[in-house]
Amino acid sequence: MSNPKPHIGVLALQGDFEAHIKMLEDVGAHGIAIRLPRHLDTIDGIIIPGGESTTIGKLMVEYGLHDILLRKIQEGVPVWGTCAGLILLSKETDNALLGQPLLASMNIRVRRNAFGSQRESFETDLKVPVLGEAPFHAFFIRGPLVERVGAGVEVLATLDNGTIVAVREGTMLGTAFHPEVAGDPRFHDYFLRIVRSVTL
Numbered sequence: 001m002s003n004p005k006p007h008i009g010v011l012a013l014q015g016d017f018e019a020h021i022k023m024l025e026d027v028g029a030h031g032i033a034i035r036l037p038r039h040l041d042t043i044d045g046i047i048i049p050g051g052e053s054t055t056i057g058k059l060m061v062e063y064g065l066h067d068i069l070l071r072k073i074q075e076g077v078p079v080w081g082t083c084a085g086l087i088l089l090s091k092e093t094d095n096a097l098l099g100q101p102l103l104a105s106m107n108i109r110v111r112r113n114a115f116g117s118q119r120e121s122f123e124t125d126l127k128v129p130v131l132g133e134a135p136f137h138a139f140f141i142r143g144p145l146v147e148r149v150g151a152g153v154e155v156l157a158t159l160d161n162g163t164i165v166a167v168r169e170g171t172m173l174g175t176a177f178h179p180e181v182a183g184d185p186r187f188h189d190y191f192l193r194i195v196r197s198v199t200l
């Protein structure tokens with residue numbers, strides 16, 4: 001293998017980036033906090049973490065990162081959005097503010113803050129066939145849901161009622177929950193497999 005320790009950039013402007021960086025180190029990757037365009041020079045994959053999508057989007061533009069991130073994604077650098085990151089990656093959201101900067105790359109429509117007030121935040125065991133038999137314990141923190149998937153999008157996990165909460169489109173991955181706080185490295189491992197498949 002030509003790239004035994006992939007370099008994964010985690011957008012570190014706001015939100016839950018430190019837990020991702022720690023989890024990446026645990027699964028044998030090098031997690032790099034991305035705050036400046038030059039931090040993206042040598043990365044093999046990108047994680048857009050959870051947080052507040054409107055804030056992350058605005059800061060992405062202010063820090064000069066939006067266009068270069070979009071270019072990397074369009075060039076096929078694998079990207080994974082968790083929660084707010086998934087919102088930023090989706091082509092359509094139910095209530096994107098006028099002019100809200102998005103990366104608009106995945107052929108999905110999401111609904112922000114979709115789990116009404118009672119279930120805004122909850123935990124549940126998900127079946128995720130690509131991760132194997134054992135359920136994945138998922139933490140939803142004011143997360144979105146995926147309302148519609150378009151051509152080329154694979155559904156990786158749903159809630160028991162059929163709500164789509166994890167998707168993949170080529171080298172793009174999206175989860176409506178927070179795998180970085182689960183203490184279970186399988187999703188990070190799965191993303192690394194995608195990264196390795198394009199950097200071999």
Ligand code: GLN
Pocket residue numbers: 049050051052053054082083084085087112113141142143144
């Ligand atoms: N509710 C947030 C948003 O709309 C996402 C929450 C999260 O990332 N945990 O951006």
